[in-house]
Amino acid sequence: MQLKTVFRNCVVFYLISVVMTDDINTDICAYPKHNPGTDLPPAVKRALGVLTKLTGTRFVDKDDKGEYEYKIGICTKADDDAMDNVGVVQVKVKDKHKHRIGFYNDSHLTGGTDWISLEYRGGENYGTHCTHENKKAIIMIVCDPNDSEGHGKVVEENNQKTDECYYLFEYSHSAVCTEVPSFQLLQGLSAGSVIIIIFISLMALYCIVGLLYQRFVRGAKGMEQIPNYAFWQDFGNLQADGCDLVCRSGQRFSSRAYKGIGDDQLGDDEQDIDDHLLPM
Template identity: 25%
Template sequence: MMFNMILLAVVTLLLNGGGISQWMPLAEANSCRKLDACRCEYPDGSGYDLSELLDIRDNYMMTQDAATQDWYYFHPCSDIKYLNSTEAPCSQGKGYTLCRRHTVNSTDTFQKLGTTETSSFSSDADNNQEYLVYKTADSEVTTIQLVCVKNTKSYIFVEQDTVLKTAKQVNILLFSPYACITTIEEISQSSVGQVLLILFFTGTFAYFTIASIVRFMYFGARGIEVIPNLQFWQDLPGLVRDGANFIRNGCRVEPSPDPDSYDAI
């Protein structure tokens, strides 16, 4: 616990010393492209994956702002409705990804700060940092800064930056081994099999198209005769049948019947 607090203090000091005064997204060419609510990918195939951050779907991470005493509830990969009060605005609709609870005179007020649909990833190249960004309808911005920490439990902490809070922005530090950059395997990327299938069908289409045009224009073929290697394609069903019989017979050649036998007659 003492090590975590020391690490937290050092990182916070470095971040404040880096001049983070207002959130400015980086150019699109260097940004981490959003794949889904908790995954993003850089052009080189690396990126961030927070999908394993929480073990239980309905669980959430929480932290208290030491200055305002506000509580923040964070569930990165999907919207959830679970809170202590089911009447809270955060639990309405599809639920929340990021919610804030403000208490005044023992009365709780909840504010939905973000959902999976409103989340985005943004990069800060000057400080080599990646952020999850949430914006409300009244332009209030909350950033989740991804801080890579190996071999430790994941937790969040509200950064005490008065300049950011004056600009209606709160920065929450996410300390986690899942906040470390990793290799992203995007499902939409083509596999070797997909590439081979595309090449096969493209080559087959080009073969029939070009050969049919040549036979039609230069050899005067008409109708079914424009098909290249027509005799082969006509014999193909019989060849497939013979191949199937060959495999069924244990890859042995079936002897020809005696021409004088009853079967031959």
């Protein structure tokens, strides 16, 4: 009896696992045109890695005229009402008529440093143009370091060609951005920025070390804890003196030059000096 119960539980667990696995596998992109026997380029490998972070994302937007609404899913159904594997749906706003633009189980993927191009193919046929070919959607996923939630928009419908027509969408997200190593960030700084960083670091070190020294070694309290407090008190006067020396152009007072005594001041008549000695 116990063996039957264990066997029954194992069968139920197996069936649940199969159903869950099937549900998970339906929400991934398939790339039938990619040759599974060849090694993928590094850019495509990176694009696949980034795409796993965005799988299941959806966004909705309208065209410029407001005639059509587009529902887009990244490696998932465009909405809950869409057919299986339909990644992009076009809805006419007036009568709510829907068109299937592309299927995510018929995808093509390319990528670069900070962008991914995800293409859904196999949509409905065009009616009167583009030689009645199947519609397709191209989703350009681009880097935006300030956008961690992701935002999408409709760019254009290019149907003025004889073939290779497409619907173009753009989706921005920070997950697409390439992580820049810290040493490369330092290499991108200018000389002035490096000097400012060094100066600020030295000033911070001077203040911290000086304050600790004044506080715990010399036992200073209050404003006296500031290193070189007397110098900083007089710092404003020093600036004023320097400004007065360099910038002001007014006349300055100077000591008078020595002026010699003239002969007319020394030429007193000696007779006049001795007149009081003569008898009356």
